[in-house]
Amino acid sequence: MQGRADWDLVVVGAGPAGATAALAALQHSPHLRVALLDREAFPRDKCCGDGIAPHVLDVLAPLGAADVVTGWHPVERLDLAHGQEVVQGRMRRPVHVVPRTVFDARLVERATAAGATLLRHRVRAVASTPAATVLDGLLSATVVIGADGAHSVVRQALVRAGGRVSPKGARPRAVALRGYAPVSGRLAGRQLIRFGDRVQPAYAWSFDRGDGLANVGYGELATDGAPLTRQLMLGELERLVPGVVETGTDWRAHHLPLSSWRSGREQPDGPVLLTGDAAGLVNPMTGEGIYYAVATGALAGRVAAQALAREEPAEAGSQLRFAVGRLLGRHLRHTWAAGRLARMAPVIDAGIRSATHDPRVFDQLVELGLGDGRITRRLAGGLARELGGARGRR
Ligand SMILES: Cc1cc2nc3c(=O)[nH]c(=O)nc-3n(C[C@H](O)[C@H](O)[C@H](O)COP(=O)(O)OP(=O)(O)OC[C@H]3O[C@@H](n4cnc5c(N)ncnc54)[C@H](O)[C@@H]3O)c2cc1C
Known part of the structure; x- marks a missing residue:
């Protein structure tokens, strides 16, 4: 099947998920024909808080791209506040705050330097044929990676095809x-x-x-x-x-x-993959999404390249679902639970107070909000104690 389509791999969207996916695919198989499509010309702005968690660099380092934050000062101090409750702490690992105009353009440069062809094109229609996936009747690809953000056209096509992917209105x-x-x-x-x-x-x-x-x-x-x-x-x-x-x-x-406990499980079988915001992966406590974008982008690029090498592109979907579940499944269940708890203001206050008394609770809250943390016993115990204390004080 490989070789019949115009491209081995088309990545729709050249944000952090898409550029990382292209880079990871080409690192695995440098001779793949990879097109990286975006409706905008780079450098381009993207509405974001620009916070780059250290975990993002952990993903980019093996791809030779951790220096995309070079020249921007690391930030170590974090203040969390609600009303009169405040905790001021030093994060164990610094974050960077890099305007997306810079960060995304640098990642795209890395992908093109590795061999991806950047094309300016707004995808409107995604159609499946037995031999390939066809975009707008113009471009065909053996594997397609949807990295086209919160209003993903690729995701909508998978929703219409039926199955695992939940429609827009059904998600927080x-x-x-x-x-x-x-x-x-x-x-x-x-x-x-x-x-x-x-x-x-x-x-x-x-x-x-x-x-x-x-x-x-x-x-x-x-x-x-x-x-x-x-x-x-x-x-x-x-x-x-x-x-x-x-x-x-x-x-x-x-x-x-925002992600839910089942976000990692929504990837359907077949040669069309979802990553980052297109896969509905934004932390429900903090709104952080760049780590999940690069993490799932890297997995999708690798899975796509492996499936193409084996000439089994239809296997890519189930393999990505498995890989995302293994990497993020437990974390997604914990952040979903933490996000639900944090809808109650007393829980936010208890979290802040507990982090004030115990630096490890502070670290664990940061990890849960930025990377791949869990609700540990220590964190749950701290919350419970503070909630009990608050009841006692009333
Ligand atoms: C206000 C705000 C603050 C945030 N703050 C943070 C933060 O501080 N830290 C953090 O980690 N996350 C933050 N996030 C979340 C973060 O911005 C996203 O999770 C992240 O950008 C997802 O990356 P992505 O590559 O999946 O999608 P995107 O970055 O959205 O990239 C998608 C790309 O696809 C292109 N595209 C879209 N549709 C099409 C189409 N039909 N055809 C072709 N191209 C298309 C777009 O032009 C874009 O370049 C914030 C989000 C918002 C809204």
Whole structure:
């Protein structure tokens, strides 16, 4: 079957998931014919908090791309706050705050340097034939990787085909707005997350980029209630992090498809793979998604290359489902549970208080929110003690 299509592999979307997928496929099989499609020209902006967890670099290092953050200051301090409760801590491993205009363009450069062909094209239709997957009647591929973000066209095609993939309305989503504002003294050198009082998770942030600007924003869970307007989100941001709205620029808002306990299991059989936001993989506590994007992108690229080498492209889907389950399955179940618990404001307060008393609880909360952490006994015990104490104090 390999060789009949125009391309061995077409990756739709050249964000972190897509560029990493192309890179991983070409690292495995340097002679593959790989097209990396995006509707936009790079460098391009992407609405994001720009926080790059250390786990992202763990994935990129074996692909020779961990230096995509070079030149941007690592940030070690993290403040978590809700009302009067505050914990200020030093993260065990620093995060980077790199504008997506820079980060994504650097990753795309790595993919093209490895041999991927970058094409500017907006995919609108995905059709399956026995020999290949055909995009817009123009491009055919033996394997397709959907890395086209929160409103993925590739995912919608798989939903229409029936089976495992849940449609948009059936999944939890958040909406968030971000801008860039000059960093003032109290926000310098740190990441601040301040929870609000609306439907949780709801929080404002300020992430110092280290170049005089901070990425600032506000996001919350999307519900069937009144729509989250730009005015409402700017109002909440100003209330929680005063002063940044007036000086901020480049405001943009976007959806975040939050993961659930079953997100890793939705990948259907066959030669069309889903990664990153297209696979519905955004941390339901924190809105972090770049780690999952590069992690699933790397797995999808490798699985695709292996299936092509064996001339069994239809096996790629089940293999990716297995690989994602092995890497993230347990973590996704724990973050889903933690996300549900964090919808209750007293649990957020208990988490902050517990992290104040116990630095290891602080580390474990960071790990759960940024990478592949779990609800450990220590974390659960700390929460339970603080919740019990709060009841005692009432
Ligand atoms: C306000 C906000 C703040 C966030 N903050 C953070 C944070 O600090 N840290 C973090 O880790 N995560 C954060 N996230 C989540 C993070 O942005 C995403 O999880 C991440 O971008 C997912 O990467 P991706 O490659 O899957 O998709 P994307 O980055 O969305 O890339 C998808 C690509 O596909 C292209 N595309 C889309 N449709 C088509 C089409 N039909 N044809 C061709 N190309 C197409 C797009 O142009 C884009 O380049 C935030 C999200 C939001 C909205």
